[in-house]
Amino acid sequence: EDQVTQSPEALRLQEGESSSLNCSYTVSGLRGLFWYRQDPGKGPEFLFTLYSAGEEKEKERLKATLTKKESFLHITAPKPEDSATYLCAASLNDYKLSFGAGTTVTVRA
Amino acid sequence: KAGVTQTPRYLIKTRGQQVTLSCSPISGHRSVSWYQQTPGQGLQFLFEYFSETQRNKGNFPGRFSGRQFSNSRSEMNVSTLELGDSALYLCASSLTPSQASLYGYTFGSGTRLTVV
Numbered sequence: 001e002d003q004v005t006q007s008p009e010a011l012r013l014q015e016g017e018s019s020s021l022n023c024s025y026t027v028s029g030l031r032g033l034f035w036y037r038q039d040p041g042k043g044p045e046f047l048f049t050l051y052s053a054g055e056e057k058e059k060e061r062l063k064a065t066l067t068k069k070e071s072f073l074h075i076t077a078p079k080p081e082d083s084a085t086y087l088c089a090a091s092l093n094d095y096k097l098s099f100g101a102g103t104t105v106t107v108r109a
Numbered sequence: 110k111a112g113v114t115q116t117p118r119y120l121i122k123t124r125g126q127q128v129t130l131s132c133s134p135i136s137g138h139r140s141v142s143w144y145q146q147t148p149g150q151g152l153q154f155l156f157e158y159f160s161e162t163q164r165n166k167g168n169f170p171g172r173f174s175g176r177q178f179s180n181s182r183s184e185m186n187v188s189t190l191e192l193g194d195s196a197l198y199l200c201a202s203s204l205t206p207s208q209a210s211l212y213g214y215t216f217g218s219g220t221r222l223t224v225v
Contacts (some may be wrong), residue, residue, distance in 0.1 A: 031210045043113070043199050043216030044152075087152065095206040096142070096165050097214070099152035 002027040004090050006100035013107045016077050021086055021103045024070040029093030033071050035064050036087040038102070044087055078107045111135065113202050113217035121223045127188040130220045134181050134202030140209060141183040143175060146197040146219070155198075158183055159206055190224045197221050 003026045013019055025033065032051050036044035048057045050066035057064050061082060063074040073086055085104045089097040114133040122128050134141050143155040154167040158177035175185040181202075187194055197219040203209035 034213055036213075036216075041218070043201075043218050046213035046215065049211065049213055089152075091210050094165050095209060096154045096157060096167070097144075097152075098154070099144075101151040 002090065002092060002098050004088060004098050004100040006086075006088055006103050008103060009101070010104045011106070013075070013078055013105065015079055015107055015109050018074070018076045018078070020075070021073040021105070022070060023073070023088035023100055025088075025090050026069075027090045027092060027098065031091040031093060031095065033066055034089040034091060034097065035062075035071070035073055036089065038085045038087055047086075049091075075105065078105070080107045080109050083107045113200055113215050115198075115200050115217035115220050117220060118218065119221045119223075121225060122190050124190055124192060124224055126190050127186065128190060128222060129184055129186045130198055130200075130222070132183045132185075132200030132202075132217060134183070134200070135215055138202035138204055138215075139181050140203045140206050141177055141181065142201045142214060143183070143185050144199045144201065145169075146199055147195075152199070155185065157206065164206065187222075192224050195222060195224045 007022045032049045035047040038044045048064040053068045061076045065072045085102045087102045089099040116131045140159045142157040144152045146152045157165040161177045172188045177183045199219045201214035201216045
């Protein structure tokens, strides 16, 4: 059974305190690994797609990496505006997305 | 350009009633997917439509149905509502299903359905 697991469930950081979020996956026929950001009351906002092990992508303070079994989202020197729920999702052979439960990040000033 | 528009934003229904939710994708996008989001289960795939045809369906009972029109707008219907159907229903669009694997899906803000 396809499974996407995110850890930790919640992360409280001080402004400037870098950290990493984990997304481990057990799926057959992975087409891509997505990272989304979701703010309260809004739909997920696309951040990155990773396709192959060893790939890395960056956007401002965020950097996503991919191995054969997991992906990491690194947040470097976070600011309060980085507070959100970060979701990872595996795009399967039939193009549907299988989402993890998300990691809620709170950054205190 | 306009994003994915979902209407209504909020809805309160009584158990046993039925409800129809609407989604207008980004102009030019022909693929529309629907997801249910709850605190306990997270985001779960409901179904996907492309060029008016349902391509995929998730593990939801037959009370959940959908359709897509020739202008790519989509509706989903839930009949005989249960308390457990209370959730945020999200619609996502992309040019095509394969394009989504490159550029990701664009989500709407969702419809918050409360069943009482």
